[in-house]
Amino acid sequence: MPEDASPLTPVLFPHLVLQAENLACRRGGRLIFEGLCLNLGHGEAIALTGRNGAGKSSLLAMLCGRLRPEAGTIRVEGAPEASAAELSHVVGHRDGLKTALTAQENLSFAQALLGDAALAPEDALAAVGLPHVAALPVGYLSAGQRRRVALARLLVSRRPFWLLDEPMSALDLAAQTMLTGLMRNHLAQGGGILAATHGPLGLEGARELRIGP
Known part of the structure; x- marks a missing residue:
């Protein structure tokens, strides 16, 4: 558990372990x-590192069920009836937002799709510092604002595992600090984070998993 978690911090998630064993990835006929x-x-938090093209994004895609492994198994210990995809939030390097919808509509759509509602969309936007953009179409927002709306999806539905691809991308220093706080809170509640990154996450005790040399 993170160092800043206190005994009074409510633990929302059970003791689950996302496990991958002997995974292999092949893309375009090439073994990655x-x-x-x-x-x-x-x-727990794991920083997933490696050079460009090493397979970091591919690993995240496998864990969330978007890409079939060439070999190996993925399971969640402690939840034999659920898949890793059903228990994971994913924020990719692309924001995955519908630009014609407002920020609040994007979050409402995500909450309805994912289920197990947590924060209301307007509260999630406030948590990422964007209460004033709720009624604006996402297409009008800056890259950093769109990134924060994408990250707000983590807050509208309860899922124990966060799979993040370059989560600090397009964020200014204040927004990076905000995200670090959200990640620390998720860890304190018993969640797990796997983040592909080329820079520090700001999380005490995070382990590194490097793909490739």
Whole structure:
């Protein structure tokens, strides 16, 4: 558990472990990686590192069910009836927002799709510092604002595992600090975070998993 979590912090998530064993990835006929093993447990953060093209985004896609592994298995210990995809939030390097919808409509859509509602969309926008853009179409927002709306999806539905692809991308220093606080809170509540990154996450005790040399 993170160092700043206190005994009074409510633990919302059970003791689950996202496990990947001997994963292999092949893209375009080329073997990207093989023999990759991963255990992401209760209150743990892992920084996923490696050169461009090493397979970081591909690994995240496998864990959330968007890409089939060439070999290996993925399961969640402690939840035998649920898949990793059903228990994970994903924020990719692309924001995945519908530009014609408002920020609040995007979050309402995500909440209805994902289920297990947590914060209301307007409260999630306030948590990422964007209460004033709720009624604006996402297409009118800056890159940093769109990134924060995408990150607000993490807050509208309860899922124990956060799979993040370059989560600090397009964020200014204040927004990076905000995101670090959200991640620390998620860890304190018993969640797990796997983040592909080329820079520091600002999370004490985060382990590194490097793909490739």
